[in-house]
Structure formats: C-alpha cells, structure tokens
Amino acid sequence: MADHSSTAPGTAHSADHGHDDGRRDFLLLSTLAVGAVGAGLAAWPFIDTMNPSKDVLALATTEVDLSPISEGQSITVIWRGKPVFVRRRTKAEITEAKKTLGEKDPEADDKRTKKPEWLVVIGICTHLGCIPLGQKTGDPKGDYNGWFCPCHGSAYDTSGRIRKGPAPTNLAVPPYEFTGDTTIRIG
Ligand code: FES
Missing domain, CATH: 1.10.287 (Helix Hairpins)
Known part of the structure; x- marks a missing residue:
C-alpha cells in the first residue's frame, strides 16, 4: 500500500x-x-x-498509485522498511539528466528509468546511509538539483547519480515495474 x-x-x-x-x-x-x-x-x-514475520513478507512488494503526483513533485513510499523516492520529473530535469552519464558512477539516465518522466530510487545515501534532502518543496537539492545529503555533503543529480561528495555510488534503483499507465509495483 x-x-x-x-x-x-x-x-x-x-x-x-x-x-x-x-x-x-x-x-x-x-x-x-x-x-x-x-x-x-x-x-x-x-x-x-x-x-x-508474515506482515513483513506482505510488504515485500509495494503498489504505488502515481496519478496524484504532479510534474516536479516527489513522494516517499516505504518498501521493505526503506524510503523510496518517486519523482515525476520536469522536462528540464529530464534534459539535464540525459546530458551526462555522471563521473563517479557513470550510468545513462535511460538505464535508470523505465519512463523518462518517472524516477524511482532508494532514498538512502550510499555514503553512510542518511536520507538525503530534496523531497520537499524548499529542501536544498544540492549543486546538481537532485538531492543533497547534509551529513557529509554528497550531491545527487536529477537521475539520482552521485556527482559530488563522499558517497561512492548512485542512489540505487529498486526492482519495479509499471502495472498500469500510472501504477507501479516495487519489489
Ligand atoms: S551519509 Fe550522505 S554524505 Fe555521508
């Protein structure tokens, strides 16, 4: 749920x-x-x-209705006890994400998304496991307009790739699939 x-x-x-x-x-x-x-x-x-336990197994997959999310908005859902960031990216964010592979952990944006409009990543900084800021309007998003982890200053871009700071790898993409035009199942 x-x-x-x-x-x-x-x-x-x-x-x-x-x-x-x-x-x-x-x-x-x-x-x-x-x-x-x-x-x-x-x-x-x-x-x-x-x-x-049985209730933990029941949460092995999480269904998400994307329809209430408007362009430029993000939500956080919990999957297997982890925060998952789901962002409906703006056209500018998609363009930005496609311009580069990133430097530290190079990966093409289309390998990280199933539809360019939707980015789904595990919201746990790959440095020491803090939850980066950037989900709420007004949050700092860092130098690359994605997410910013204030713990030690890691900055992620609009594809969730690490671009600056000590985090070694990109925000992980969980296994998920589209079960409808505006629904996904994570897990
Ligand atoms: S835990 Fe995110 S930068 Fe250290």
Whole structure:
C-alpha cells in the first residue's frame, strides 16, 4: 500500500541513525550473549527471530498509485522498511539528466528509468546511509538539483547519480515495474 505523505527527511535522517545504532547494539549484545552461553540450544530463539514475520513478507512488494503526483513533485513510499523516492520529473530535469552519464558512477539516465518522466530510487545515501534532502518543496537539492545529503555533503543529480561528495555510488534503483499507465509495483 502506498504512503503518499512525504516524510520529513531531516527527522527521518536522525531517527534512522538512532535506529541503526540501536540495531547494531542489539546484534552485538545478542552475539555476545550467544557466545557467552556457548550452547547450540541457546542460539535457537535468536535465530528464530531472524525469520521474517508474515506482515513483513506482505510488504515485500509495494503498489504505488502515481496519478496524484504532479510534474516536479516527489513522494516517499516505504518498501521493505526503506524510503523510496518517486519523482515525476520536469522536462528540464529530464534534459539535464540525459546530458551526462555522471563521473563517479557513470550510468545513462535511460538505464535508470523505465519512463523518462518517472524516477524511482532508494532514498538512502550510499555514503553512510542518511536520507538525503530534496523531497520537499524548499529542501536544498544540492549543486546538481537532485538531492543533497547534509551529513557529509554528497550531491545527487536529477537521475539520482552521485556527482559530488563522499558517497561512492548512485542512489540505487529498486526492482519495479509499471502495472498500469500510472501504477507501479516495487519489489
Ligand atoms: S551519509 Fe550522505 S554524505 Fe555521508
């Protein structure tokens, strides 16, 4: 099911870090606990919690109705717990995206999109996993008019390609397909 409300990237970014830190602590503690007991049986409850629950499996795919999104607007949907940016690009943004392959992680725009008007990318900075700004009107979009990650200054272009800053690769394109003129299924 689509969540058409925009998330607040600034808030999500700090919450995301907190969550990651928390998860790392939990994994570390769990590993230590299992190691300390040293018995195979003790490991079972922990391993069992690693199996995805039914509601998680149900979210393995996410349907998105694109019809309410107007040109130049973006929405954020959650797919498998990750933010996915869906942007209806303007003609100027498409032209800009097609002018270059990018330098750091060169990739043609038409390899990253199924229809030029729609860009679908995972909204997680490939440097250290912050959620870049640029989804909301008034957000900074960086020097390349796409997304800007204020954590360490990575800038992405209108194709979601990394153009400046420490992030090593482009924003990832999730698996998705058009199931209608204005609907996509992610996953
Ligand atoms: S996490 Fe985005 S620039 Fe560091």
